[in-house]
Amino acid sequence: MVMIDMRDIQLDEDESEDQYEKLLRRAKTEDLTEISGIGCLYQCGVDRLGRPVIVFIGKWFPATKINLEKALLYVIHLMDPIVNGDYVIVYFHTLTSNNNYPSFTWLREVYNILPYKYKKHLKHFYVVHPTFWTKMMTWWFTTFMAPAIKEKVHNFPGIEYLYPDIPPQQLEIPAYITEYDMTINGIRYFEPDQSQNLLS
Template identity: 75%
Template sequence: MERPKMLRVELPETDMFANLVKFFRMSSDEFDESRYEKLLRRARSEDLSEVSGIGCLYQSGVDRLGRPVVVFIGKWFPFNKVNLDKALLYLIDLLDPIVRGDYVIAYFHTLTTSQNYPTFAWLKEVYNVLPYKYKKNLKAFYVIHPTFWTKMMTWWFTTFMAPAIKQKVHNLAGVEFLYSVMAPDQLEIPAFITEYDMTINGFRYFQPAAPT
């Protein structure tokens, strides 16, 4: 009895080659998008109170163009002690609905120490896992009370790891310089920041131009 002949279907070499090219051309963003969706589902279901309770990341009003302002308090971020996995989940949970439109970030480096400094490796991991909308819709990243360390870090990071946001980073020597882009009553920050600011800059050192 003859064995039945197996039907062999061959794809044209051009199709096989095209599929291989398509696979290898997939950007890291496409891979990260799948990972991001998984992280987003976790962020919406897991208990993140141990990170949210720190109070280092939150939304504080809007700027003069109506864009949400996300505040990050560097001194309150215990990088060496916090669960970094949950920290990333909390960041995603907070920012995902915000980054669907334009937004800005105000990072306060006031009185931070080496215990608060994230590593480049972790920053790169966070940057790579966040989808394109985070970078595209970020319109400004303000660093208040910068130091030599923050200036070097932001230059290095935005030059070699995140060039898409390099032109969006602005170093501000005092809190009041923020008032040119957002009203004072829209900014909620800890008392130690305003006290430090008055110590180094004095009172009413900057008067923003009247809105037109």
Template identity: 30%
Template sequence: MSVQQENPAFATIDKLNVIYEAGLDGQGRPVIVLCACQLPNPDVMDYDTVLAHVLTKLDTLTESEYVLAFFASPAYYRPSWMWLLKVYRALDRKYKKNLKALYVVHLEGAFRYIFDFANRLMSPKFAEKLFYISHLENLDPILPLRNLNLPQPVIDYELQLPSVNASSSTATVDKRRGTTGFGSTGKYGTRRNTTEVAMAFGRTLDDLAEIDRITGVNIGEDYIPPVLCLMIEHLRQHGMDQEGIFRKSPSSVEFKQVKHALNKRIPVDLKNYDIHISSNLVKTFVKELPVPLLTSRDVHCLDKATVRQERVGQMQGVISRLPRYERNVLQYVLCFLGEVADHSDVNSMTINNLAILFAPNLIHHQPASATDQFTTQEEALKRANIYLTELQNSIDCLQWMILEHRALFSTDKSLNK
């Protein structure tokens, strides 16, 4: 890609500080910082121009060995998959060879899917350069924070995270404060030092039913977790005509705050928050279920079914074998997604779009084995191709299930024909 430094749009992009140099690491190599929170609105700024600007910056900074720190959260805008593929192709061997370490910090949301996929493609040699960092205090001994000139949204995001070791003694907390400035009265402000005990997300439906039973909720055969009902009913009332519902991302800070409150069973009035917080919490709820609603193996029940009646019968068999609470939630979610699709002329969420967004969350795939080692790029690409095929099968299956949800859960045999 030919890039001209005098491009007038570069001056505007440069002010956003998407990418900048931040001194040297302990081995004297330039440190380049890239912040997702600084990415512009793609509806306003052409991302091809952003890429050209980034490459221009890299050309001046990567003539020799360098390290890159990517701060993935908060991210207000998500680049398209096609643009990310274009970025990958534009980064030729020069950039990859001289890159000696890539630190990915605060990996959440959309960028987690991107890196999950990238892990299946990258060579073992490049994977050795990649490090995931969950907290700034873990990064500080490697790349001193005082040199990074981090934007305020990154600092705010860090402050609302649970501590690395919330159960540590006071001495440990003091030590952390002394080295990184993130204790209870640290350099960047006050930070929680309490461990979050989840009472909504990441718990099995049996666990949630028991918690609700203890707190006085009447648990019947048709039990659905009240927290899921709260979010979906809010979306039914206020989000059905919202353009891009389930596609757009909310503020990461507010999302974490609401999720934390719900996990503590603290009453939350969702009307006081961006509607996209509720939609993303629904996706998060089903994704974090320890017992999945469906798996990629369940999807294969449709492989040999060619006619509608047979397909419905095969999937009904899968559904009948689900635990009762998982069966309830699956029916509840599919019915709701069907309602969302009924408003697609306004919200742009067709059944296909909903399936693309929900399949990775609702249908769990077998994770790659820790012993999987790819000795060649060809092997990595082959594994990635298998994953993409499985993902597409899941999307196709979920699209069909949303369309057929009434027949799948009906006892009226005439609906299956």
């Protein structure tokens, strides 16, 4: 029988917390305009329960060309004040390509660095316009790397599926996403159903 030394676990948690605090200090002082200027991650409005909505535009994230350490600093800079309370994330996978996908190693590192409050206060993670690949990778990631958020992930084939939880006037998204949505789904394709409301 393998015995786990709780002191080792506590040490790992403390090391992770120290690492996050160092990154937070850097995020507050370093020039991150190069990353913020890309416009792929931002806060826009609130959901129907008044929780901040964070939008991530997959197509605009140049994962293969960007400084990923700076990208992490920008995530921390934007998110740290928000994650002290409940929040939701909307990830638009619309028209993304291989150049937009960071490595799983980097994703796992980010997930492990971010403190518990990020996982605890995340109420929903919506993926809009997922592909089969996205669904498989999301399942794999939330099953083996991030089980704490597995039940919070929801795949939606169109923007209007967000509306029971996030009013349309609270969503600021690029025109290409709306145009793509209309191309594949048509106009007014979603019939609201109380059973699909995820708010909690």
